Amino acid sequence: MWAMEPGHLIWALLLTQTSWPSLTDGATRVYYLGIQDVQWNYAPKGRNVIMNQTLDNDTVASSFLKSDKNRIGSSYKKTIYKEYRDGSYMDEMVQPAWLGFLGPVLQAEVGDVILIHLKNFATRPYTIHPHGVFYEKDSEGSLYPDGSSGQLKADDSVPPGGSHIYNWTIPEGHAPTDADPACLTWIYHSHVDAPRDIATGLIGPLITCKRGTLDANSPPQRKDVDNDFFLLFSVVDENLSWHIDENIVTYCSDPTSVDKEDEAFQESNRMHAINGFVFGNLPDLSMCTQKRVAWHLFGMGNEVDVHTAYFHGQILTIRGHRTDVAHIFPATFVTAEMVPQEPGTWLISCQVNSHLRDGMQALYKVNSCSMTPPMNQLTGKVRQYFIEAHEILWDYGPMGHDGSTGKNLREPGSGSDKFFQKSSSRIGGTYWKVRFEAFQDETFQEKVQLEENKHLGILGPVIRAEVGDTIQVVFYNRASQPFSIQPHGVFYEKDYEGTVYNDGSSYTGLVAKPFEKVTYRWTVPSHAGPTAQDPACLTWMYFSAADPIRDTNSGLVGPLLVCKTGALGADGKQKGVDKEFFLLFTVLDENKSWYSNANQAAAMLDSRLLSEDVKGFQDSNRMHAINGFLFSNLPSLDMCKGDTVAWHLLGLGTETDVHGVMFQGNTVKLQGMRKSAAMLFPHTFVMAIMQPDNPGMFEIYCQAGSHRESGMKAVYNVSQCPGRQANDHQRYQASRIYYIMAEEVEWDYCPDRSWELEWHNQSEKDSYGHIFLSNQNGLLGSRYKKAVFREYTDGTFKIPQPRTGPEEHLGILGPLLRGEVGDIITVVFKNNASRPYSVHAHGVLESSTGWPLAAAPGEVLTYQWNIPERSGPGPNDSACVSWIYYSAVDPMKDMYSGLIGPLTICRKGTLEPYGGRNDMDREFALLFLIFDENQSWYLEENVATYGPQESGRVNLQDEAFLESNKMHAINGKLYSNLRGLTMYQGERVAWYMLAMGQDIDLHTVHFHAESFLYRNGESYRADVVDLFPGTFEVVEMVASNPGTWLMHCHVSDHVHAGMETLFTVLSQRERVSTITITKEIGKATILRDIGEDNVRMLGMQIPVKNIEMLASVLIVMSVILLLIALALSGVVWYQHRQRKLRRNRRSILDDSFKLLSLKQ
Template identity: 50%
Template sequence: MVPPGKNYTYVWPVREEYAPTPADANCLTWVYHSHIDAPKDICSGLIGPLLVCKKGILNPYSGARMDVDREFVIMFTLVDENQSWYLDENIQHFCTEPSSVNKDDAVFQRSNKMHALNGFLFGNLPEPQACVGESVSWHLFGMGNEIDIHSIYFYGNTFVSRGHRTDVVNLFPATFLTADMLVENPGRWMITCQVSDHLQAGMLGQYSVDSCKRDAPHTEVHGQHRRYFIAAEKVLWNYAPLGYDRFSGQPLNASGSEASVYFTRGENRIGGTYWKAQYVEYVDATFKQRKRRTEAEAHLGILGPVIRAEVGDTLLVTFANKADRAYSILPHGVFYDKASDAAPNADGFVKPGAHVKPGQTFTYRWTVPKSVSPTAGDPPCLSYLYFSAVDPIKDTSSGLVGPLLVCKKGVLSADGTQKGVDREFHLLFTVFDENLSRYLDENIQKFSWRPFSVDREDKDFVKSNRMHAINGYMYGNQPGLSMCQRDRVSWHLMGMGTDTDMHGVYFQGNTLLLRGAHRDSLALFPHVSTTTFMQPDHAGLFRVFCSTLGHFSKGMNQMYEVGSCGMKDPAEQPYGMMRTFYIAAEEVEWDYAPNKNWEFEKQHLDAGGERHGDIFMNHTENWIGSQYKKVVYREYTNGEFVEIKARPPQEEHLELLGPMIHAEVGDSILIIFKNKAERPYSIWAHGVEAVDSGKQLQVPATKPGEIRTYRWNVPKRSGPGPSDPNCIPWLYYSTVDFVKDMYSGLMGPLITCREGVLNDKGRRSDVDHEFVLLFLVFNENESWYLGDNIKKYLNKDPRDFRPADDFEESNRMHAINGKIFGNLHGLVMNEDSMTNWYLLGLGSEVDIHTVHYHAESFLFKIDTSYREDVYDLFPGTFQTIELFADHPGTWLLHCHVSDHIHAGMETTYTVLRNTDNMVPYSTKPPSRGRSSPATEPPKGPPGQEHLYFFGKQLGPRGAKAALVILFLLGLLLLGLSLALLLRLRSERQRGAYREVQTCALPTEAL
């Protein structure tokens, strides 16, 4: 802390270990900011960019980059002025009646949330300018809170980020990216956040590309001319045409069901059918005959036709507006000039394609030059989407969106399908907000029984119109997701919507190949598209759904079917080793924060700080506090389930999590599971092949007191992919009620490794330490044990309990492995040790976690290795990061989302120095934000035994040497003792006994 009027000089050495990797951009984007109270300091304005470049990139005299023509820095964040240190001053200075201001008023707070680019809104950002043909490096970063999910769209030009060609990147709090762009399209182009709420609130600017008296880069194309005839039409759309939930078998309007909220018509409810707009393909420019969708296209649903092109092609898209509003078509990922620009901004050009009125037609010309081609590390075809941009929010909410593929040369066959691919599927995950549709009034008039009684602002009415859909279908009603065993399947996944549209897409029963990595789930965000591959190996019926908890239960849940198609299931292959685990579900009293000192010391009351942790840790008449009844997985020594298997020191940090299960490719895992709790539970794992998988959608539940066996095989597809590290993480949990079971505490890590990585004890032999971190906001309001906790800790009858307004918030525990405010211990390692960290994400829409390691950087792999110090984690995503610990000390590790910092999602990790000078180990935070060494030495870090030899700490090699020396000295002393005894015996025989004087052992020699 630097007091007002004082100064301090910081020295930040830029060592080789912090340099960009060969695959990284030439300059990495980082930031610096004040860290007294980081959220408040940043909202007050104290933040700036820090660029770290490869050797030789910077001019030694001017410091400017020599590898690019221009570089620009843009921060995208919702600046919350309510969090600023200067809120009171701003009220006094800028409000006309300061005394009348209620700082807790929701409208007042919303007025102070500024959706800004470098502090500017609604196009006021000073325009970055470049010349045609120049290379531009964009340094982009985000900051902020849970709603700071940003999909940054550069109109008019594409770029490469982390080896991937795109025109949209995602930013989150403390996400830093470098995007390299060759600008070749002259004009003024928009830079926007495509998240609907942010776009509407002004998060947009422009950049300018001038000719600068240069010739434009060569963008001519000589491939095919591919023609599409597409109309916008008004249609009646049913989100569940089967009329029932395929998973439960219940009618969608069954009383008390989750689906009834969306599918029950009533006096002031619309139900599940809406007027929408849809892109429809026709056979020619007369727009008289629709092009019939094939069986392979039945899954597309509300989506428009698939537009495909190869590098070198020209797309001629004739658009007829057969609807009743002005619409357009704007594509991602291709090249178009201002004559075919459909963007709605005023840029000085006449753009007839930006506003096609009802009854009119317009032909767009889009080209695919080499400059927009997939990179060498990209899949053969890049997935994009196209949409109407007259009013991007209303138009897409009404239904106007479709898929577009940009492919490498020679990838497409004569009929437009991909070579080397048997089936292609295009899935759009979005919450269609019918409240924002152009047809809301018509839908109220047509489908509600008493239209005039409808209150459009009523919370329940608004909720009933938010349809959590995949291609416009809910609760298993999507047709056409069928394939054959061993088919080569390409999945093209797209996102759209607002800041709640954070989707963790999970494919049950099979794994995906995503940029050389094996996964079974991936994250999607608005206007971001991903291509991934699957080759299913077993016939059966499987789920594909969004694992974001609120979305899963609200209908974003479908089935895909793998048919045998005349093939037999592969014969049961012999597995290398059967690894057996005895695991029980048992109920415990859990304390999220047994030590409250972190929060009390962290908040600097003398600096105006607040005690943000009180609501989570204090036990009052309305708050339960930090202790809750929960249920956890625990490992036992054998099938009698009497003796719990003691956790070794290196697993101390697991805390709430179940045992760490390790297996290699080719192994089989046998789980002997006993339910020692009071209600049914189960155990199910991501990534691995469950025996009988696909034959039943539901995992068999184990009743209280019963024992059941679950078996998982680890085929090659369950292990690390070609570009993965040696071991990758998955998660296991109970699925009887996915939401309640998880929030109640049942989850644990599963680690699958390449053959030969594990030693005879089932531990990794290739790294020094491995750590597992689960970042999750435990919502105790959704736990099975909420009633028990109210009864026990509040001493009230749950049936009669009337909670205070902040009761639910007090039960949302922002935890790392079930601990908050620095109560997670055991993250200790030696200097110069190689560590692997398994980061796990679960939860709901608030579970966006940007995991920040102070003082160290790490490598993570997608297709190759990239350097970061923050990793973005979302529900249903799991990642291994590789951290070489080379900076001794005790350092902060936390989620960088502002609310999560204040709510206690923080802890420390310690790197012990490998010298005679020990680094004191303390799990308490330093006061006043500075490193302050504790006075006591470590008691012995988990995962590594230490020997203190005459006050000196010895590492593994030193300890081994000390043991050898002690053994030799012992032999020497034994020899001396025997010689002495023989001498005494000889003296006795001579009868000349002499008194033996007491002497000291030669400890100086030791």
């Protein structure tokens, strides 16, 4: 019989101190939801509302919305959630029209219980799975092999006609933080096959609020805002819908003519929608000036679902920061707060070029509901700018060579020749463009020319203002097309808006015709300026928006700076900053320029050759530029060691314009957090602060491999300037040595397919993973030769460092290297592979300048990394920040071959002597990367080894072959083959989330059943972390929910391709059982296992890292026992005193009676 000994009782008491979900003490909120099939029209008004055009007059809108013999049109069968009044499901609750096909809004406060009575009226199994709340296995609503069975699986697939009750709670561990808004934005959706279920229509909004936020009405209303709006930005892919075949039969006039694999047909079914409406058909977004509005914004979908939601005419606050755009990705949830100021009908649009073109736009109306006009006191200056649109002949590579390598830009095979080789079918690197240029006055005779502005390149002049100022821009259009100026980050009345759209009034945008002058007036009231959490100046952008796509690709864009009062000096420059640089990262698509035809004519191209290679010609015109320069041709990025440098970074373009801006050689701070990269998306504005301490010539480049290879890089120069005193007081001490070998192995991305096949109940051939895992029909399967970093015990490289439990999860990654500020990390590297490799780290100060030396096969090299303060956490970071190390001989090919590992740098005093953190119980490092084996050094060898016997039969350029070699992996494993993500309930867990790769490496990582905290100046609650190439995030979690749970990338294609795994939270009882069983049956083993990392205490072996927690709990328990003893002693004393008083009273009474008897 199992019995708990006294020591184990203490351990159990210790474990009970850990984080259990707190008992609910709030309301029980009951919802009756039905899953129903409906007919949905994406454009019920039958026209492009934004441009006020019929479909017959709008070729783009008609390509999506007009039905034809092989086109479905605007109407589709969908399946959606509906709300009912009670369990009879007879009385449907009316939802606001703007909610579209979204399910009803579910609301709750911290401490509440949500009961969902779900009934499935549709024709196939569905579920409801929530984000942001606590649930147990019987209420998860997500189908995947998790080891559960019986009643615990009933929630995973509700059959047609079936029902299930889901029980969710909002404990303190899932509550909004102090820095979070009053209500957090989440979603719920079906999760049988999540990508297809969601594309079919099963998604809805959910908010969890701080206590006291909701009133007692039914349905409840928020007390703190006047309007709540919920908007889903998504390219809804109807090709993934369960109803696609039925929709073809119903809406195509000749269904037999439809080719479902035809790309044009598939594109016509990708609806660029907001709440299921396109081209301005979203109705009834109406609000009042001066009234608080909460916008709950979220995304869902695929790799193309990179969205920048732009609110014209108003300013937002998101997580304490001022903005007018929100960046949204699949399963990203944003709560934006607005107090509308300017009345009128305004545009909401996704500023990603292709999404803007294809209809992701809506209108919202701000009404003047009060007779009292708002008081916007403007006490600052009137700042005047005179700007001209000037047509110029622009050279993307004026140096004629690569500024980093010295190679001629037209050298065959250089990579740059694709863009700069001039021929009968190529334009070369020179194009007609148009640029904003600054002049001294309204005569437009004398240009403003400053040496410090040379680096601006194609950018217009910098417009600067402080809070309280008025900006007046006189714009002279000396070009051949109508152009305008549309600003971000400032206020303007409808008369001064530079965007053309149908706003229901007489205004059609303030646009300057050729050779016309117009004047814009913008203001910067206090509610448009930086918040207390913002830096002193905010980076914004202005651009021409007469035709936003063609205007910006033609060159019309410039930077705008809005600062706090007093932040600008008399010269207009930012105080406290030595150098300012403004950099625009974008792929300028000359095919979409107004001057495309002129450029072709000027180049005297051969039309016959063009027709034979249209794609090659178009690719050669997509210029991967920084300020309009390629291949390090950007001039004048010079600074001194110790300078304070402000990098103002701008993004623009289409969905492939996801740029991880990397700073080689030095780090930067973003909102007080240490980074080596800043993420940019279309219409993103970021200010990064650098204090360079590393002299030399370094690159700034886009981390996305294809962008860097196509020329998106520049050089900056850090000099040791005479008389310049740099802050160089960091003292280092040699403290950590790692012995690492590069070795070649056979790597299996998916050694066990059972989980994948059980998940979808499919055969191998029908599985989503078949293309990646099959070795039939010329494919290679799941096994590849790779090179990996592995740790050894010493410099003899004979004994590998064993990967025990804490390291098991690392998979393909090299060892987790750790250091603290002030350390020197020494890496002794042996290259046991068959080609040269190296070890290079992000974030640290390498002792060698430039790229590290490469070790030849068999060679041993030593690398030394110093860890200055700028390598460690910034003031707003967690205790540790994450970086990576990799081989840098050829960074892309080396990485795809497998040579990459995690590096963590912590504040002084954070690490234990054995290396682990003293503030965390577990640490996990996860790399989310699509390993492109087509770019591995070992591709040909892998074809020979794992391909068909006649390797010559393999077409290396075949589309299916190329796709089959792109492994959507977590630490090099697919379909839950990663092991070792195990923790105990109540443990503090640090997750180092890493991403590298290409522009398709957009990963939104969702943890089922748990939430975490992440830092963005403050601590915020989330259950999805956004990762992009070159981003390294740290999130912290207290494991609270026992069970085996799913973790996955929420991008649809990545889910189906296997980017998912399981993590397990073991209960406290399991921990106690493990300890007891180990003691009873393994005493001899335990004695042998005692080492420096374990201590015998209470009859058990306890890890050193847990002693402090155990001791703290024992002290707390001792204090509690002491208090109980004192209380009991007090009770005993009180009882004793009461008995004594009673005896005294009896004695007094007896004496009284005696006296009375004597008197008688």
